[in-house]
Amino acid sequence: MLQIKNAKFIKSIMDWTDAPTPPLPEIAFVGRSNVGKSSLINCLVNIRNFARVSKQPGKTRTINYFAIDDSFYLVDLPGYGFAKISRTEKAHWQKAIEQYLLNNQQLKMLMVLVDGKVGPKDNDVQLVEWLNFHQIPYHIIATKIDRVSKNSRPKQRKLIGEVLGQESASRLLMCSAKDSTGKEDLLNLIETILKHD
Ligand SMILES: Nc1nc2c(ncn2[C@@H]2O[C@H](COP(=O)(O)OP(=O)(O)OP(=O)(O)O)[C@@H](O)[C@H]2O)c(=O)[nH]1
Numbered sequence: 001m002l003q004i005k006n007a008k009f010i011k012s013i014m015d016w017t018d019a020p021t022p023p024l025p026e027i028a029f030v031g032r033s034n035v036g037k038s039s040l041i042n043c044l045v046n047i048r049n050f051a052r053v054s055k056q057p058g059k060t061r062t063i064n065y066f067a068i069d070d071s072f073y074l075v076d077l078p079g080y081g082f083a084k085i086s087r088t089e090k091a092h093w094q095k096a097i098e099q100y101l102l103n104n105q106q107l108k109m110l111m112v113l114v115d116g117k118v119g120p121k122d123n124d125v126q127l128v129e130w131l132n133f134h135q136i137p138y139h140i141i142a143t144k145i146d147r148v149s150k151n152s153r154p155k156q157r158k159l160i161g162e163v164l165g166q167e168s169a170s171r172l173l174m175c176s177a178k179d180s181t182g183k184e185d186l187l188n189l190i191e192t193i194l195k196h197d
Pocket residue numbers: 031032033034035036037038039040052053054055056057058059060061078079080143144145146147175176177178179
């Protein structure tokens with residue numbers, strides 16, 4: 001399993017062309033505001049409040065780079081679907097994320113996080129369709145799975161897979177930043193992605 005020894009915050013940017021140097025492979029996390037992107041990054045690196053977490057949605061408003069053992073970057077993207085921001089700001093973020101996803105050659109995999117209990121919303125479905133259209137490699141992660149009883153998880157997994165049009169729901173990871181469910185699987189997945197790069 002991938003062992004993370006050193007994690008450090010590098011920088012926050014708004015424009016993908018300001019990506020840090022040296023260029024390293026990037027694994028990015030995207031999803032609705034409050035879905036648990038920052039929490040999952042904290043769980044992976046084992047540092048509480050490493051990537052900022054908040055009860056208020058819309059905490060992460062920039063593209064945040066974290067260097068892991070000087071060999072790759074974890075990238076925390078701003079959440080979408082947050083109602084309480086101005087239209088202009090929303091359009092601005094959307095553009096920034098789109099440009100990042102379309103142009104960044106260093107992006108090796110996008111982790112698309114959906115709430116494991118709530119299930120995918122319209123904007124999650126739209127994102128996945130957009131990623132399919134642009135052939136951007138992604139992996140679905142159901143978050144906060146501690147809030148779904150163990151008995152209901154297989155059914156929930158199948159449902160999330162179906163709504164997002166995934167042929168194989170078995171590839172979908174179920175994670176909890178709270179009790180670290182799925183952490184090893186996610187670390188293994190990242191290791192595999194980096195190896196095949
Ligand atoms: N029960 C449970 N709560 C979680 C989990 N992960 C995150 N949360 C809670 O969900 C809220 C949002 O978590 P964040 O990690 O800030 O979510 P985010 O996706 O980074 O949100 P934005 O930065 O606003 O886009 C916080 O109150 C977390 O404590 C989890 O695995 N289980």
